[in-house]
Amino acid sequence: MSNARTVIAVDAMGGDRAPGEIVAGALLAVEQSGVAVLLVGRVSDIEPLLPGGACPDGVEVLHAEDVIGMDDEPLASVRKHKDASITRALEAVRDGRAAGMVSAGNTGAVTTAAALRLGRFQGVPSPAIAVPIPVPGSHPQVLIDSGAVVDPVPERLAQYALMGCEYARARYEIAAPKVGLLSNGEEPGKGDALRKAAYPLLEAVPGFVGNVEGRDLMHAGNVDVFVTDGFTGNIALKSLEGAIRSLAAVVFGVLDSSPEAREAAKTIMPTLLDAAVVFDPDETGGAVLAGVSGVTVISHGSSSARAIVRAIEVAAECADRDVVGRMRAAVADAG
DSSP states (O other): OOTTSOEEEEETTOSTTTTHHHHHHHHHHHHHHOOEEEEEEOHHHHGGGSGGGSOOTTEEEEEOOBOOOTTSOHHHHHHHOTTBHHHHHHHHHHTTSOSEEEEOSOHHHHHHHHHHHTOBOTTOOSOEEEEEEOOTTSOOEEEEOSSSOSSOOHHHHHHHHHHHHHHHHHHHOOSSOOEEEEOSOSSTTOSOHHHHHHHHHHTTSTTEEEEEOGGGTTOSSSOSEEEOOHHHHHHHHHHHHHHHHHHHHHHHHHHTSSHHHHHHHHHHHHHHHHHHGGGOHHHHOOEEEETBSSEEEEOOTTOOHHHHHHHHHHHHHHHHTTHHHHHHHHHHHTO
16 A cells, blocks of 8 residues: 555445445545545455455455444444444554544444544543535535534533634635534524523634524525534434425426426526535535544445545545644643
8 A cells, every 4th residue: 555645444344335335435535536545344245345356556454353233332332342343443543554534334333432442632521523514605514513412511512613613724724714503593692501501601712603593504604613512413414404305306396297397407407416416415525523533534324435435535635634633732722
């Protein structure tokens, strides 16, 4: 494997379509993006998916016998399956064999194993999941946390804001990110006990604009980083996904509703599909785990090969831009 390439460890066994789509995506990433990959998983499952049954240039396989299922309990499975592909991929990052890791597997297990194997930032007791939210015609927004910790203490939300801002600067080159606390109203004092307690802490974060609402998601201008607890963040994320699917079904249903509509669709469809790419989950590249000492990218469970290519590209970009080091420094500087 070439030392000049950024090496990304890929959990070949994680995800609903593993290992086939995962390995296919990893091979495409090597070919298209100039990275190197370390495929982690059962050799007997991976080798038949390689061209000629052998590793091409830029690809290496690391055997891991165990697999953590999508429905397995995270902490128990990480403790029990010490030779799991998720764990071995993270250890490759910890040991310097890879610059980052990608997994489409059990999100809870990835989060737990990353905290245990890579370690957490000093003073940050729990990691957070930073998810890019597509914004037509603009850079993505960052939603943090989208599911790692469902009931954090208020101090954690201030840390999420600092890490989310640094991520937005590093990934999307936003010089002065605007930070909003996701709540049920814009006025100060709105929200539950967590938001009321977190608000004054967030006022010390540069760029804090106050409370923001769900309607600000996917709209440019008002906020770049949405800060919330994992419970609310996950519901917001899944609600957006459901709304986009529903809207797409309505649009395509209308375009197929009559001979006249189908004729018009011949002209409209190419432009519509180009515009809709921004909403394609395979294009987002996955979420970054903030607060752990190594680049960790979590792709969605149904990831296709194309989604894995993007996730590997995100991991390599985060490694090259020292996203982890910048987030760690942001939290440390705040005391």
